[in-house]
Amino acid sequence: MSESPPTGLRTEVTGPQQIPPRQLMPASRLGRHLRDAAVHVVRTSAPPTMTLGQRTGGDEVSQQQAREVIDLALRVGEAMLATGASAADTVATVLRLGQAYGVGSVHVDITYTSITVSIHRGLEEDPLSVMRVVSGRSPDYTRLEAVQKHIERIIASAGPGGPTMDVTAARTKLQKLLASPHPYRRWVVTLGSSIMSVGVVMLFGVGPVMWAVAAVSTALVDRVQRALYRAGVAAFFTQAVSAAVPALFALVMFSFGDVIFPDTNFAPSVVVISGIVVLLAGLGVLGAAQDAVDGYYVTAAARGLEVMMMTLGIAVGVALVIGFGRSLGVSMEASAVVSLAGSPLLSTVGAMLIALGFCLNTYAGLRTIIISVLISALAWMIFASLVALGLAAAMATAVAATLVGALAYIAYRRLHVAEAAVATAAIVALLPGLSVYRSLYLLMQNSAATMPQAMVWLVVAMSTGVALAAGLAMGGYLARRRLGLDRAALRARRRSRGSHVTT
Numbered sequence: 001m002s003e004s005p006p007t008g009l010r011t012e013v014t015g016p017q018q019i020p021p022r023q024l025m026p027a028s029r030l031g032r033h034l035r036d037a038a039v040h041v042v043r044t045s046a047p048p049t050m051t052l053g054q055r056t057g058g059d060e061v062s063q064q065q066a067r068e069v070i071d072l073a074l075r076v077g078e079a080m081l082a083t084g085a086s087a088a089d090t091v092a093t094v095l096r097l098g099q100a101y102g103v104g105s106v107h108v109d110i111t112y113t114s115i116t117v118s119i120h121r122g123l124e125e126d127p128l129s130v131m132r133v134v135s136g137r138s139p140d141y142t143r144l145e146a147v148q149k150h151i152e153r154i155i156a157s158a159g160p161g162g163p164t165m166d167v168t169a170a171r172t173k174l175q176k177l178l179a180s181p182h183p184y185r186r187w188v189v190t191l192g193s194s195i196m197s198v199g200v201v202m203l204f205g206v207g208p209v210m211w212a213v214a215a216v217s218t219a220l221v222d223r224v225q226r227a228l229y230r231a232g233v234a235a236f237f238t239q240a241v242s243a244a245v246p247a248l249f250a251l252v253m254f255s256f257g258d259v260i261f262p263d264t265n266f267a268p269s270v271v272v273i274s275g276i277v278v279l280l281a282g283l284g285v286l287g288a289a290q291d292a293v294d295g296y297y298v299t300a301a302a303r304g305l306e307v308m309m310m311t312l313g314i315a316v317g318v319a320l321v322i323g324f325g326r327s328l329g330v331s332m333e334a335s336a337v338v339s340l341a342g343s344p345l346l347s348t349v350g351a352m353l354i355a356l357g358f359c360l361n362t363y364a365g366l367r368t369i370i371i372s373v374l375i376s377a378l379a380w381m382i383f384a385s386l387v388a389l390g391l392a393a394a395m396a397t398a399v400a401a402t403l404v405g406a407l408a409y410i411a412y413r414r415l416h417v418a419e420a421a422v423a424t425a426a427i428v429a430l431l432p433g434l435s436v437y438r439s440l441y442l443l444m445q446n447s448a449a450t451m452p453q454a455m456v457w458l459v460v461a462m463s464t465g466v467a468l469a470a471g472l473a474m475g476g477y478l479a480r481r482r483l484g485l486d487r488a489a490l491r492a493r494r495r496s497r498g499s500h501v502t503t
Contacts, residue, residue: 013100042124061103066119066128068167069101074132075171076151077108077115079178081134083144084362084420086287088294090115093151100158101167112302123150139362141421146177149416190222192360193278195353196428200274202350203429204344206267214274221275234425236313239279243317246275248333251325254332269437272318277433279314281358287420289469290476315440323446332441338414344384351380351429358425368417377409379404384478397430398467405475413483419476427468435461 073094080090091108098106105120118129197218198211221242228238253268288303325332349498355376359369379400386396406421435457442454
């Protein structure tokens with residue numbers, strides 16, 4: 001009698017080999033595993049690169065301390081903006097100052113005509129926000145350098161208990177610096193304008209007679225500007241009248257030059273060009289470009305509009321004199337031979353004189369003057385060499401301006417001179433005075449035949465200005481990345497990263 005096998009067991013296997021049930025993954029588990037893997041590939045566990053609404057803490061400072069710090073910060077910010085500093089440099093300095101006095105939750109907002117500083121003191125205390133109006137702007141690099149050095153000393157002396165100089169003493173010292181007299185008398189400023197114009201005409205290879213005429217006309221421009229400013233005339237009309245002065249000198253020379261200067265090779269057009277360059281040098285081209293690159297678009301737009309209006313004032317003044325001359329039958333056309341025709345040595349000396357005159361015109365110190373003159377000579381030699389090699393003038397200008405921007409920031413960090421003073425002084429020789437004048441003259445012809453050429457010269461002038469601004473901004477950026485930025489500077493320039501980048 002045979003035994004049957006136990007129930008549930010098989011002694012033979014028919015068909016393909018079966019996988020044991022314990023090695024199979026249920027369909028639900030497999031789907032969940034694949035979904036988790038896909039989510040891991042797409043999603044990230046890292047926090048966002050830009051934190052929003054996370055700063056909820058405040059500083060443990062008394063209301064009196066907060067008021068004193070915010071008042072000092074406002075005074076410093078106003079002084080820097082009024083004397084020629086960029087918005088980002090002003091914000092960085094104010095942030096460093098607040099951190100030195102134990103107030104880290106400082107927020108700074110700058111427009112073209114005002115600065116606002118806010119301090120958040122936590123949920124239990126009321127915040128403080130104070131706005132101060134920047135009444136006027138005039139480049140004064142001696143005062144700007146003095147303010148920057150004063151703040152750097154305060155920050156350098158800061159320890160666990162704060163800086164060695166308390167807020168009251170720091171404010172008193174700041175007021176003394178701002179109330180101190182200029183390093184030069186007013187006639188030295190006028191002399192600086194004349195030196196600048198002499199340097200401009202030297203770039204065109206003309207003789208000493210034209211040097212003297214340009215110096216006299218520019219000195220008269222400086223005195224006219226000062227008189228109109230005291231009379232309260234709007235800046236646009238002041239610029240127009242100032243531009244008309246060298247144009248009138250040129251008109252007289254076009255009319256009676258052969259009688260006044262017999263047997264003399266002269267080019268009256270360069271007198272007008274020198275006046276245009278001197279007037280353009282006083283505009284905030286560098287500040288507008290730097291604010292735009294740093295992300296302060298409201299301030300940059302306001303500065304850019306001011307530059308445009310003042311340039312339009314120059315155009316109006318010169319155009320009126322050109323039109324008046326045409327009504328008298330006198331052509332004030334810039335001759336085709338009027339170009340950067342000076343010898344390499346004479347042109348380099350001219351560029352150095354331009355930087356020297358600009359520094360005197362903006363009350364720069366001796367060390368700033370020396371550095372600016374040397375950098376301007378280097379920039380001009382690079383520009384002239386690149387043009388001689390066949391590079392386009394705008395591209396050569398951009399390369400030279402990039403070097404100037406980098407060296408200006410290095411000089412600021414290493415030698416503690418005003419960056420804006422060095423950068424602006426070194427690029428004045430590259431301003432497109434000749435292109436502006438030729439465009440204005442052709443526009444005044446009011447002829448369909450000359451209009452295309454006028455537009456060409458206008459585009460040349462605009463491209464040169466853009467090349468200057470872009471080169472200075474790029475050079476400063478490269479130098480900053482190379483030397484490094486502190487936390488305050490990074491916060492001040494965080495806007496330049498742009499709002500279109502996904503965070």
